[in-house]
Amino acid sequence: MASRGVASYRTEVWSDWCPGCGDFGILAAMQKAFAELNLDPATTVVVSGIGCSSKTPHFLNVNGVHTLHGRGIAFATGIKLANPNLTVVINGGDGDLLGIGVAHFVALGRRNLDVTVIIHNNQVYGLTKGQASPTLRKGEQVKSLPVPNLQDAVNPIALAIASGYTFVARAYSLWVDHLKEILKAAISHKGSAVIDVLQPCITYNDIYTAEFYKDRLYKLEDDPEWDPVVRDPGEEEEKKATALKKAEEWGTRIPVGVFYVNPLKDTYEDRLAKRNPAYSRENPPAFQSIYSEGSSLVGPEEFRKLFDRFIVKVSRR
Amino acid sequence: MASDLHLLVGGAQGSGLETTMQVLAPAYASLGYGVMANREYFSNIVGRHSYIHMRISSSGEPKALQYPVDFIGAMDAESVFTHYDDIREGGFLLYDMGTARTRLVQIASMEPDLRNRLLENFKKLGIQPPTVESVVSYLEKDVGVNVIGLSFTALFEVLIKKHGLTRAQAQRFRSSILIGAIAGLSGLDREALELGLEKRFGSRPKVLEINKDFVASVADEIEREYGTPLKLAEPKAPYSEYVVASGNDAVAMGKIVGGVRYQAYYPITPASDESVLLEAYEGLKIDGESLGSIAILQTEDEIAAISSVIGAALTGARSSTATSGPGFSLMVEALGWAGKNDVPIVVTYYQRGGPSTGLPTRGSQSDLLFTLFASHGEFPRMILSSGDHLEAFYDAIEAYNLAEKYQMPVIHLLDKFLANMVASMPIPDLEGVRIERGETIFEAPRGPFKRFPRDKPIAPRPVLGSGAITWYTGDEHDEYGHIDEDPVNRNIMYERRWKKMEIADKEIPEEFRAKYYGPEDAKVLLVGWGSVKIPALEAIEVLGEEGVRAAYLHVRMLSPLPKRLISDVLSRFDPENVIAVEANYLGQASKLITMETGFLFKKFVLKWTGRPIYLNELVEGVLDIVKNGRSRVVLSYGK
Numbered sequence: 011m012a013s014r015g016v017a018s019y020r021t022e023v024w025s026d027w028c029p030g031c032g033d034f035g036i037l038a039a040m041q042k043a044f045a046e047l048n049l050d051p052a053t054t055v056v057v058s059g060i061g062c063s064s065k066t067p068h069f070l071n072v073n074g075v076h077t078l079h080g081r082g083i084a085f086a087t088g089i090k091l092a093n094p095n096l097t098v099v100i101n102g103g104d105g106d107l108l109g110i111g112v113a114h115f116v117a118l119g120r121r122n123l124d125v126t127v128i129i130h131n132n133q134v135y136g137l138t139k140g141q142a143s144p145t146l147r148k149g150e151q152v153k154s155l156p157v158p159n160l161q162d163a164v165n166p167i168a169l170a171i172a173s174g175y176t177f178v179a180r181a182y183s184l185w186v187d188h189l190k191e192i193l194k195a196a197i198s199h200k201g202s203a204v205i206d207v208l209q210p211c212i213t214y215n216d217i218y219t220a221e222f223y224k225d226r227l228y229k230l231e232d233d234p235e236w237d238p239v240v241r242d243p244g245e246e247e248e249k250k251a252t253a254l255k256k257a258e259e260w261g262t263r264i265p266v267g268v269f270y271v272n273p274l275k276d277t278y279e280d281r282l283a284k285r286n287p288a289y290s291r292e293n294p295p296a297f298q299s300i301y302s303e304g305s306s307l308v309g310p311e312e313f314r315k316l317f318d319r320f321i322v323k324v325s326r327r
Numbered sequence: 328m329a330s331d332l333h334l335l336v337g338g339a340q341g342s343g344l345e346t347t348m349q350v351l352a353p354a355y356a357s358l359g360y361g362v363m364a365n366r367e368y369f370s371n372i373v374g375r376h377s378y379i380h381m382r383i384s385s386s387g388e389p390k391a392l393q394y395p396v397d398f399i400g401a402m403d404a405e406s407v408f409t410h411y412d413d414i415r416e417g418g419f420l421l422y423d424m425g426t427a428r429t430r431l432v433q434i435a436s437m438e439p440d441l442r443n444r445l446l447e448n449f450k451k452l453g454i455q456p457p458t459v460e461s462v463v464s465y466l467e468k469d470v471g472v473n474v475i476g477l478s479f480t481a482l483f484e485v486l487i488k489k490h491g492l493t494r495a496q497a498q499r500f501r502s503s504i505l506i507g508a509i510a511g512l513s514g515l516d517r518e519a520l521e522l523g524l525e526k527r528f529g530s531r532p533k534v535l536e537i538n539k540d541f542v543a544s545v546a547d548e549i550e551r552e553y554g555t556p557l558k559l560a561e562p563k564a565p566y567s568e569y570v571v572a573s574g575n576d577a578v579a580m581g582k583i584v585g586g587v588r589y590q591a592y593y594p595i596t597p598a599s600d601e602s603v604l605l606e607a608y609e610g611l612k613i614d615g616e617s618l619g620s621i622a623i624l625q626t627e628d629e630i631a632a633i634s635s636v637i638g639a640a641l642t643g644a645r646s647s648t649a650t651s652g653p654g655f656s657l658m659v660e661a662l663g664w665a666g667k668n669d670v671p672i673v674v675t676y677y678q679r680g681g682p683s684t685g686l687p688t689r690g691s692q693s694d695l696l697f698t699l700f701a702s703h704g705e706f707p708r709m710i711l712s713s714g715d716h717l718e719a720f721y722d723a724i725e726a727y728n729l730a731e732k733y734q735m736p737v738i739h740l741l742d743k744f745l746a747n748m749v750a751s752m753p754i755p756d757l758e759g760v761r762i763e764r765g766e767t768i769f770e771a772p773r774g775p776f777k778r779f780p781r782d783k784p785i786a787p788r789p790v791l792g793s794g795a796i797t798w799y800t801g802d803e804h805d806e807y808g809h810i811d812e813d814p815v816n817r818n819i820m821y822e823r824r825w826k827k828m829e830i831a832d833k834e835i836p837e838e839f840r841a842k843y844y845g846p847e848d849a850k851v852l853l854v855g856w857g858s859v860k861i862p863a864l865e866a867i868e869v870l871g872e873e874g875v876r877a878a879y880l881h882v883r884m885l886s887p888l889p890k891r892l893i894s895d896v897l898s899r900f901d902p903e904n905v906i907a908v909e910a911n912y913l914g915q916a917s918k919l920i921t922m923e924t925g926f927l928f929k930k931f932v933l934k935w936t937g938r939p940i941y942l943n944e945l946v947e948g949v950l951d952i953v954k955n956g957r958s959r960v961v962l963s964y965g966k
Contacts, residue, residue: 021775021809051796052793068800068810071775073796077664084630085638087624088589088634088636090638091639092642092646093792113631282622295620296643296790296792297643300645301586304762306724308618312613313580313584320571321569322357322571324356
């Protein structure tokens with residue numbers, strides 16, 4: 011199939027984010043990554059929750075499912091399981107994915123379903139005018155807050171590793187090409203992938219600004235010794251420990267890049283197919299025929315065979 | 328010989344009570360008897376009082392449960408105390424003589440409310456102090472109950488000696504004593520009894536063998552001693568085969584026939600048994616060949632369950648979830664999303680007693696108005712409610728058809744009564760089952776697709792992966808599914824959604840949505856829905872015998888409500904003789920009918936104890952209204 015240009019992944023819908031919003035960088039990186047991976051728009055589904063970043067699907071010329079606050083992962087789970095041939099990318103904010111939707115975030119890691127999660131992490135609830143999100147640190151008071159935040163921050167990288175994600179990375183929305191490369195790796199990865207994308211909220215967050223990140227961010231891969239990939243099951247514990255330690259680094263230096271990759275874990279789809287060989291990508295549940303000429307595939311004879319244990323024949327004595 | 332046999336078997340939860348039902352139901356069904364069995368239990372795994380209430384009917388149909396019963400089998404002392412007034416004169420009580428000295432006040436597992444009430448009752452009856460012995464003696468002398476005392480310990484000794492079991496192992500055959508006694512007293516054909524045992528223990532040959540021997544020996548001994556006083560009349564079986572199943576089972580079977588390809592659930596009583604059964608069928612295997620695969624996911628919560636079901640439905644899979652009140656409470660936001668986006672999902676909803684945790688293992692019909700109005704904003708949804716097991720089976724299939732044809736969520740509203748009741752139903756007519764998928768499209772032209780054309784309320788629905796590019800959003804949207812807050816568009820899209828309901832209301836035959844049972848010249852009309860159908864159908868017969876010509880209007884579809892048919896039926900009755908029969912406080916269906924037709928209900932028979940509406944109390948309630956002019960009768964029979 012001929013490759014598709016970046017432009018073909020854009021819609022004519024106007025992006026109504028604040029000028030200078032970090033979401034623009036993430037959107038651009040997605041369009042580029044989709045183009046470079048030559049994703050078929052018809053079999054690609056971008057799912058989102060609610061919030062500024064969750065408007066993303068409308069700006070992408072692929073299938074878009076803009077769902078409920080916190081529920082993007084849950085919707086995506088049904089989409090992927092019913093048709094594992096679809097490429098599924100979930101977008102949500104830090105409040106969406108790590109606050110109201112955190113149960114689904116953890117559950118996805120446990121399943122290792124083959125989907126990609128992009129956290130648009132700006133430490134605030136932007137669309138409701140800047141309340142503290144689960145990634146804003148204790149004691150911090152962004153300009154929209156009348157008083158300092160009293161709740162500790164959740165660490166998305168550490169939480170993802172603890173939950174079982176097999177591809178865990180952090181990126182920065184203004185480093186579009188770097189993010190694009192991570193996105194490509196995440197989408198290509200077989201299993202649950204998460205990218206914690208740091209993005210300035212230029213309207214409500216006057217702490218984590220582009221200026222703040224400028225001198226602090228560094229790339230993990232710049233260290234030639236850095237190797238986040240589990241190549242042998244025996245390495246899992248150690249690689250996780252190293253990644254978790256790295257995840258704690260937040261101050262004068264903040265790492266971006268790939269923290270942890272485990273390509274050895276089976277995906278949920280694989281686990282399902284192993285338990286039930288009738289479940290397969292070749293014949294996904296969504297596209298299975300369930301009837302012929304208006305009648306169910308389970309006709310009188312099939313019913314008897316399937317439900318034999320419930321059937322009692324009457325014999326008069 | 329009696330035409331019907333009413334049984335109650337009580338004991339501690341976890342002591343094998345269900346076995347009695349699982350053995351006796353197929354055994355009697357195999358002879359052509361209709362069987363209905365309900366299980367009442369606490370939210371508890373081991374120790375609290377639980378009982379099986381069964382009716383075996385020579386009519387060949389599963390018939391309504393009623394009190395008093397002909398036989399009570401008490402596995403323990405608590406059952407004797409609890410059910411002492413549930414047995415008829417001339418009935419049989421079997422109890423364990425080893426519990427004779429047990430005093431009521433010693434029963435720690437009994438709730439204080441019941442204990443205090445019983446203490447009061449026994450005091451009035453002069454049963455002092457209340458022990459199993461004194462209660463049994465009262466029943467024998469004052470009520471005319473035939474008491475059969477057996478030493479369970481002695482019976483276990485036989486098992487220990489004959490089969491080399493340990494005491495603990497022998498005690499697991501407690502339920503076999505009751506099965507044997509019932510088989511003996513009713514002269515149950517021994518081959519049928521063996522068939523029942525095989526259905527239950529077929530996969531465990533050793534247990535089966537001991538059971539066959541033990542049950543037969545108890546049956547023979549009881550028959551020798553007491554004869555067969557509970558022998559039933561020959562069955563008038565119109566069927567050559569039965570499906571013996573619970574409501575949960577019937578719905579799961581319906582879903583499989585209906586083509587379910589995705590189900591998600593979070594564990595909840597009394598819904599999860601359905602999903603667990605579906606899991607056992609995930610490979611849809613017949614003779615080693617697979618008809619397809621059902622993806623079943625146990626989710627982290629009910630929000631994820633319904634959300635993933637919506638996702639799966641967008642891909643074209645027939646998708647559903649099964650839940651109860653607390654779970655549905657969590658699902659309502661997503662229900663609105665499905666309503667907004669024309670997504671065909673099915674929510675199978677087994678009502679239990681609310682509010683909040685309420686009576687988690689008891690039934691109710693108190694969530695009709697909740698399901699009708701659940702979720703903010705206005706959007707159409709369909710509500711189907713089944714009256715019995717066979718309806719539940721067919722409705723499980725029809726729910727998918729309606730969801731896909733009219734592109735909206737369908738709530739299949741059942742209750743714990745049906746969920747847990749085991750009935751013998753005829754083999755469904757599968758030739759008559761149709762699968763209708765409406766405008767669902769699996770191969771669409773490539774490129775952006777107008778999923779929500781303004782001029783087509785029910786539009787082609789290319790699934791995700793069909794070639795088309797589609798967008799969906801919970802925001803008000805344009806024809807492509809992009810956000811659109813324009814007031815003109817808003818009006819069009821809002822009306823477009825409701826137009827689907829108008830079309831559905833025109834197309835779905837009212838005769839399917841409601842049905843009138845009884846004589847055309849009836850003077851009294853009962854109006855009900857859901858499992859009320861079971862006692863109501865028989866109540867109108869009994870009332871007829873009592874000189875009250877009564878009919879029953881069964882409403883199977885609550886949304887869209889068949890208002891023309893209902894209005895027509897109601898107009899033929901004096902409003903003073905129209906009685907709403909429901910397992911709730913408000914008379915919710917009657918309120919809905921008033922809302923849709925303007926007809927004001929004046930008479931109610933209601934129940935919200937969490938126990939089923941029994942035939943006897945329903946008849947009494949109706950008579951109380953008809954003869955004594957009462958307007959609202961609240962039922963409360965049952966332990």
